[in-house]
Amino acid sequence: MTALPASMPAVASAALPRPPGVISSTLTVARRELRDALRSRWFLLYTIAFAALGLGVSFVSAAGTGGTGLSGFGRTTAGLINLILLVVPLMALSAGAASIASDRERGMLAYVLAQPVRTWEILLGKFVGLGASLLASITLGLGACALVLAWKGLRTQPASMLWLAGLALVLALGMLSVGLLISSLARRASVAVGTAIFVWLTLVFVSDLALMAGAVALRLRIEQLFALSLFNPMQVFKMWSLHAADASLDVLGPAALYAVEEHGSRLHALFGACLAAWVLLPLGLAGLCLSRRSPL
Amino acid sequence: MTSRPIHLVLAAGLALGAPAPAQEAEHAAPASAPRAAAPDPLRQGEINRLLREAPDGATVRVPAGIYREHLRIDRPVTLIAEGEVVIDGGGQGDIVEITAPDVTFRGFIVRNTGDNLDHENAGIRAVAPRARIEDNVLDDILFGIDLRESPDSIVRGNRIGGKKLDIARRGDGLRLWRSDRALVESNEMHDGRDSILWYSKGVTVRGNVGHNCRYGLHLMFSDDVTITDNEFAGNSVGIYLMYSTGVRISGNRLLRNRGPSGYGLGLKETDRFEVRDNLVVGNRAGVYIDGSPFTRAKPGLFEGNTFASNDVGIIFLPSARGNEIVGNNFVDNIDQVVVSGRGNLDANRFWRGDAGNFWSDYTGYDADGDGIGDFVHESSTLFENLMDRQPALRLFLFSPAQQAIEFVGRAVPAVRPEPRFVDEVPLMRPVPVRPEVGVDAGARLGLLASSGALLALSAGVFALAGVLPFSRRTDSSQGALS
16 A cells, blocks of 8 residues: 555556546545535534534623623633633544544545545545534634624624634644544544543643642742643643733733743744644644555 | 932033033033034024013913923923924933923923933923923923922823833833822823822822823822822733822723733722722733721722723732722623732621622522622632632633633532632622723624624635535535545
8 A cells, every 4th residue: 555656656657547636636535524524413513512602601701791891801702712622622633533534444445545546635635624614613603602792792802703713723623633643543433533532631621630730739830831831732722812812811820921021922933833733743643654554 | 309410510510611501501512422513403592592581470482393402491481382392302311491480381392301310301390389281292201291399280281202212211201209289180191101199299180191101100108199080001000009198099991001010000008098980991900909008097998990801800918908899890800809818808898788799700699689699799719719829820721621620619618718708799780880981883893894704704614515505516526536
């Protein structure tokens, strides 16, 4: 299998019609993946849950202000960040984890690889397609929230909703690549999804709680605490949202204040690099695994 | 004050051998510098000449133009700018000095003082009582308006903009030193250090705007001051009272004062104060109370204020005792009320009679419909309690892990912390927000627009995938694969 991509061009130029170009075959896979994703029950469930919970957060915070309309970057956006941290990674991880493993289980992967497409074109196609489905879900949910906030007359910054949506997408892409990595390693779809949920639990709860406990027990200095928190994509997303949407990272206390004083204008690049690493590294590893393993 | 004689000696030294008065000599100094070697096109010393010709009590009208001048007004006159009159200090020394009582100085543009903090170079300095300094624009100045022992003065309608310097090298936009009963009204202060009152009794500060300064307004040992209808936004601290007694603060807007201090209103060992009907929004801490009230003479009163969207509504130091916080709105502050360090707020009261405050995080209900919640409002969450002890843990705010900890705190009574404070009679509806906040149509439209953009993007993806009922089904992908 690994030798196939290298030998393909020679064969193709001799007798077979030219294989489709990289972009076109990637997009073909992506479109199929997107359509399958949007039609799946899981997608529907997650999207409805995300939108409903987001609307709930918006209504509750509108009610909480007692009609004063005074809500800057208060509990509204905090609630939305919290919700995104819970739902979006779960959605992305499980979507990524289910995709390749279930294809392999059904023999679909071997079938597709028998076509004139390269392994990484399939991977990239799946990434783009699933990423687009996540984009649809995130924008639908947050768009509905923004509508409610506008209707209720809350003074949430319009740009902060756009930032939130954009950064949620980046977080989702990162988690999607982790999911694809899990999926390319696992033999069965059920194992892959189980692993994905475990990873989600670790990133959302366990690592934060462990870091909190560590910070107290080991008396971590604030710069160490900040540096360690950069390893968790959820924390990076949260800090970046606060920094970008309201430029008030100092909400997060001494460690964040240190970050602002120390890094200042470089913070965008720093957070961006962290999340980009979460997108690119697992995806690259997944490509490596896929090309080395039998599609069966 | 100590630097002033040195400055005069220097000026007098330069004046030796020349019959000109000291002011002329002062501006002779830059003329000797190589930069100004060419004849200066600006008019020099003309306002001083006009002043010398005018009798006491006269009204001197200065024609429009740019004057390179260091002005000393040593007789009681009224000086009025006719049109756009710019007095440029050429980046040296002070610009206008008022040494006679009852001087009015109105409508000038004063710019470009020196930047020597030791000499406290000022745009306009008054050292005599009853100065009226009105409708001037001060720009690129180290100190702006500096009243030194000028009681009963009026500073009104001026716009004071500091030099673009690092905050530590800036001067005070407005400073009152032993200037009792002064009126500071409708001024705008920006990009300065502080607007500060030193040892000045009975001052009224009304309708001013201060932004991008260190302290919007700072009181040091200044008693019986009234502070009303001002707006202090985007400073390090909005209003900071220190060691002052009998201060009334009402109708002010204290917005987005952030940074390591970042208080809307700070009270340090202040006594007999009333804080009413202020709008305190988006600050790091709405109010910071340190050792106030200082005596038991009168409770510190907070009534009718709205604290919204601050990181912390009110921070109490454990030394703060005897405050009465009644009939305020606490809306959407991340922490509504905090005790810095450990302890509770038993020495302060959050209700009077049968009315407390409105809390946006109140979880009770009002079955009998009397507008008062049927359960007491207690503030105690496990995570807030943790943050009090370990401030670095604030980094985990808004994360699901925080929620998990708070859930544990609610579910397991054994680890539930003592409440910080109790409001026995929380209000179900907010008190009217004063000063009023209109509906922000711009924000609403913007929100609608961003909502539309997001929804359109979502619809676009659905259409691209061909799953919307009205979109064309493209099966070319399957054709390519099979």
